[in-house]
Amino acid sequence: MGRILLAAIIAIGAAPAFAEGQAPKPMTFTSQKIELPQSERMFPGGPEAEAINNNCLACHSAGMVLTQPKLTKAQWTETVNKMAKVYHAPVAPEDSAAIIDYLTNLKPQP
Amino acid sequence: MRRSFETRLNRRAVIGGIGFGGLAASFPAWAAGSVKLPLPGGPDERQLTTAFPGKGEMILQRTHPPLLETPFEVFDQGVFTPNDRFFVRWHWASIPTEIDADAFRLKVHGAVERELSLSLNDIAELPRFEIAAVNQCSGNSRGLFEPRVPGAQWANGAMGNALWTGVKLKDVLDKAGVKSDAVQVRFDGLDAPVVDEAPDFKKSLDVAHAQDGEVMIAYAMNGEQLPILHGFPLRLIVPGWFSTYWMKMLSDIEVLDKPDENYWMKTAYRIPDTPGANVKPGEKGFPTVPINSMVPRSFLTNLKAGQRVAAGSPIALRGIALGGDCGVKSVEFSSDGGKNWFPTQLGKDEGLYSFRRFDGSLPSLAAGSVEVKVRCTNTKGVVQPDAAVWNPGGFMRNPIETVAITVA
Numbered sequence: 231m232g233r234i235l236l237a238a239i240i241a242i243g244a245a246p247a248f249a250e251g252q253a254p255k256p257m258t259f260t261s262q263k264i265e266l267p268q269s270e271r272m273f274p275g276g277p278e279a280e281a282i283n284n285n286c287l288a289c290h291s292a293g294m295v296l297t298q299p300k301l302t303k304a305q306w307t308e309t310v311n312k313m314a315k316v317y318h319a320p321v322a323p324e325d326s327a328a329i330i331d332y333l334t335n336l337k338p339q340p
Numbered sequence: 341m342r343r344s345f346e347t348r349l350n351r352r353a354v355i356g357g358i359g360f361g362g363l364a365a366s367f368p369a370w371a372a373g374s375v376k377l378p379l380p381g382g383p384d385e386r387q388l389t390t391a392f393p394g395k396g397e398m399i400l401q402r403t404h405p406p407l408l409e410t411p412f413e414v415f416d417q418g419v420f421t422p423n424d425r426f427f428v429r430w431h432w433a434s435i436p437t438e439i440d441a442d443a444f445r446l447k448v449h450g451a452v453e454r455e456l457s458l459s460l461n462d463i464a465e466l467p468r469f470e471i472a473a474v475n476q477c478s479g480n481s482r483g484l485f486e487p488r489v490p491g492a493q494w495a496n497g498a499m500g501n502a503l504w505t506g507v508k509l510k511d512v513l514d515k516a517g518v519k520s521d522a523v524q525v526r527f528d529g530l531d532a533p534v535v536d537e538a539p540d541f542k543k544s545l546d547v548a549h550a551q552d553g554e555v556m557i558a559y560a561m562n563g564e565q566l567p568i569l570h571g572f573p574l575r576l577i578v579p580g581w582f583s584t585y586w587m588k589m590l591s592d593i594e595v596l597d598k599p600d601e602n603y604w605m606k607t608a609y610r611i612p613d614t615p616g617a618n619v620k621p622g623e624k625g626f627p628t629v630p631i632n633s634m635v636p637r638s639f640l641t642n643l644k645a646g647q648r649v650a651a652g653s654p655i656a657l658r659g660i661a662l663g664g665d666c667g668v669k670s671v672e673f674s675s676d677g678g679k680n681w682f683p684t685q686l687g688k689d690e691g692l693y694s695f696r697r698f699d700g701s702l703p704s705l706a707a708g709s710v711e712v713k714v715r716c717t718n719t720k721g722v723v724q725p726d727a728a729v730w731n732p733g734g735f736m737r738n739p740i741e742t743v744a745i746t747v748a
Binding site: 256257258259260261262263264265266267268269271288289290291293294296297298299300301305309316317318319320 | 379381382383386387389391392393394400401402403404405406407432433435437438439440441442460461464465468483488490492493505533534535536537538539559560565567568569572573603607
């Protein structure tokens, strides 16, 4: 996001650069703004879903996790470790085990 | 149970569905129904959504960051995939939702004679270049892998074909003057990880590839300005290669004097360096390379699994094919398990990297079950394999597709 702001600052004072006599209809650009739908879906379950709901939803919604095929504990451990170690998700070590257990026990659902 | 469940589904619910193993669940109010995908062992039901800006009905694989799959019936409507039905895939959740066209700059730097900061109008002044090309996710069809692998569980709809308009990457690189010691060119877009320390999504191509005159920077898709979800204002187009390289919201081009070792090249999006990228499930220690060019595929689009057709009259077949990193030479079909193959008629040639339509006719059949197979041979002579490949990333799937129909 910082880069957009920077680009905006650089642009101040820059004149538009339309060339005369170029190809028939040069492309013109219109600024865009959209609003993306947000997911309010939580991981189902009681206290056992607390760790996953607290740690995982800032970076991605629950849907894709809940529609994974049945995966082994080793596969979920690898995924959760990747999120924490490679993608730097701030997951407390004590929460990791709870998240892995939750996912391993997950019954795949739509 | 089966009946009551089916009535809850949208009219277009079954897309080549095989099994029926899903569980009922409640969906958010904005869901537009649901669909069943042929994902072995399930879960195979997904919501349909029309909630995304600029998008028609899409299969919801993930809301945030968005993963939207194209419903397969869209591919029966023509070789170009409409922008509002084109699949969507973002890696990181920090996606700009507002972009000022006047303020935007594309930066070119690194091993170049002149650093550039180009406005969109600067880019529009360069010679216009246009190409039809299939954009296919590296993990398209991952959900069909057996044994299943983790990741986005796409069926076959993480692909699309568009006419891309813009400028040749070569022309932009020439403007900057690539230095003689350059080896790769790295691309970065405006999206960013939520956590600062996470690896920003960047991809690289070898310099010669970047300068081949086909790799391009698109500003329009099917004749319209790129939608934000497809990478407004600029997107890299790498014809014949998987879309992991097709950087959306392209804002930064860095010419490198040594090979890119960033996570997204060195660790992620790697395939086994074996024929077909095929390994045995559980196999370890094989060498890997970054995923690269696509392989031939073909799909029947007018017949769905389980469809009933009339006995005693010929059955029209049609579908789409792609050559991969070259053109489509032929598409054939078989209705006897692959013993005998018959030619189809290829439709208009929109370019090497485009989908190509094919049409065929099955002779009239007696009542019973029939498996119809289609296979593409590309202009390099590569044929789709009988059996699906397997690898832990769920990449490069392209077996001969089979659709089982009932003649009655």
